[in-house]
Amino acid sequence: ETGVTQSPTHLIKTRGQQVTLRCSSQSGHNTVSWYQQALGQGPQFIFQYYREEENGRGNFPPRFSGLQFPNYSSELNVNALELDDSALYLCASSLPGTTNEKLFFGSGTQLSVL
Amino acid sequence: AQSVTQLGSHVSVSEGALVLLRCNYSSSVPPYLFWYVQYPNQGLQLLLKYTSAATLVKGINGFEAEFKKSETSFHLTKPSAHMSDAAEYFCAVSESGAGNMLTFGGGTRLMVKP
Numbered sequence: 001e002t003g004v005t006q007s008p009t010h011l012i013k014t015r016g017q018q019v020t021l022r023c024s025s026q027s028g029h030n031t032v033s034w035y036q037q038a039l040g041q042g043p044q045f046i047f048q049y050y051r052e053e054e055n056g057r058g059n060f061p062p063r064f065s066g067l068q069f070p071n072y073s074s075e076l077n078v079n080a081l082e083l084d085d086s087a088l089y090l091c092a093s094s095l096p097g098t099t100n101e102k103l104f105f106g107s108g109t110q111l112s113v114l
Numbered sequence: 115a116q117s118v119t120q121l122g123s124h125v126s127v128s129e130g131a132l133v134l135l136r137c138n139y140s141s142s143v144p145p146y147l148f149w150y151v152q153y154p155n156q157g158l159q160l161l162l163k164y165t166s167a168a169t170l171v172k173g174i175n176g177f178e179a180e181f182k183k184s185e186t187s188f189h190l191t192k193p194s195a196h197m198s199d200a201a202e203y204f205c206a207v208s209e210s211g212a213g214n215m216l217t218f219g220g221g222t223r224l225m226v227k228p
Contacts, residue, residue, distance in 0.1 A: 004157070033215070042118075042204050042218030043158070056215050090157055096214070103216065105150075105157035 003027060004106035006091050012112045013081050021076040021109045023091030031096055032074040033103065034066060037088040049074060050096070086113045116141045116207045118219035126225040133192040135222045137179075137205030140186065147188045148206040148216065149179055158204065164188060175199070200226045 003026035013019050025032050031050045035043035045058035049068035063079040072093070078085055088110050092103040121136040139145060146165050150158040162173025169181040179190045188205060202223050206216040 031214075035216075035218075040221075042120075042206075042220050043216075045215050045217065048215060056210075058215075092158075094214075102160050102163060103158075105159070107155070107157045 004091060004093050004104050006089075006106040006109050008109060009107070010110045010112075012114065014114055015081055015083060017081050018077065018079045019081060019111060021078075021089050021091075021111070023074045023076070023093075023106060025072045025074065025091075025093035026104050029093035029095045029104070030072055031094045032068055032072065033092045033094070034074070034076045035090040035092065036060075037090060037108070038084075039087070043090055046076070081113045083113050086111060116145065116209050116217045118205050118207050118217055120203075120205050120219035120222050122222055123220065124223045124225065126227060127195045128227045129197055130194050133177075133190070133195045133199065133224065135190040135203050135205075135224065137188045137190065137219060138186055139188060139205070139207045141207055141209055143209050146208040147179075147181060148208070149173065149177065149188075149190045150204045150206060150218075152202045152204065152221075154201075161190070161203075195224075195226045197226050197228065200224055 005024045007022045033048040034046040037043040048056040052068045065077045067075045088108045090108045092105045117140045119138045148163045149161040162171045164171050164181045172178045177192045202221050204221045205219040208216050
C-alpha cells in the first residue's frame with residue numbers, strides 16, 4: 001500500500017473523445033509524475049508536476065495535459081483519443097530532496113479506446 | 115539521453131535456483147538506477163535503487179544488484195527463487211534524481227517453476 005490512489009480503475013472510451021484521470025498523492029508529497037504503460041511494455045514518462053507547475057515532459061503530444069492542485073492531487077487529461085492511447089496510466093508521487101527519495105506508484109487506470 | 119535495455123523478455127527458473135535479470139543502461143551523466151517489480155493488476159513497487167553510494171545494493175525480498183560502470187550494467191540477482199517472486203521486473207534510469215523522470219526498460223517476466 002503506497003498511499004497513492006487513482007480513479008477510476010478502468011475506463012472505456014471511443015476514439016475522438018476526451019478523458020480525465022485522477023490521482024491522489026501520498027500525504028506530504030509535492031511532486032507527481034504520470035506514466036503510460038502499453039501492454040507488454042515498460043512505463044513511459046509523460047510529464048511531472050512540482051508545486052502545481054509542469055517541470056518535465058516526455059515525448060508526448062500536447063493533447064496530453066495535466067494539472068496539479070494545491071493539495072497536490074493531480075489530473076491527466078487526454079483529448080482526441082486515439083486507439084494507441086489504450087494503456088495502463090500510472091501516477092507516482094515523491095518528495096524531492098529527502099534522504100530516502102523515491103517514487104510511490106498507484107495501481108493505475110486501465111484505459112481502453114475503441 | 116538516457117536509455118535502458120533489459121536482455122530477455124522472459125526468464126524461467128526453478129524454485130530455489132539463482133535468479134539473474136539483466137539490465138544495461140546508457141546515460142550521459144552518473145545515473146540513478148532502479149529495479150521495480152510489478153504484480154498482475156498492480157502498480158510498481160521499488161525493489162532497490164543505486165544513488166552513487168555502494169556499488170552493491172541490497173533491496174527488499176532478498177534481491178540485490180551490482181552497479182558496474184565499466185560494463186554499464188545493473189543486473190538483479192537473488193540466490194534462491196520463491197514462487198512468490200513470479201512477476202514482471204523493470205529496470206529504470208534517471209539522470210535528474212531518484213524521484214524524477216525515470217526511463218524504463220521493456221521489462222522481464224520472471225516465471226518460477228515448482
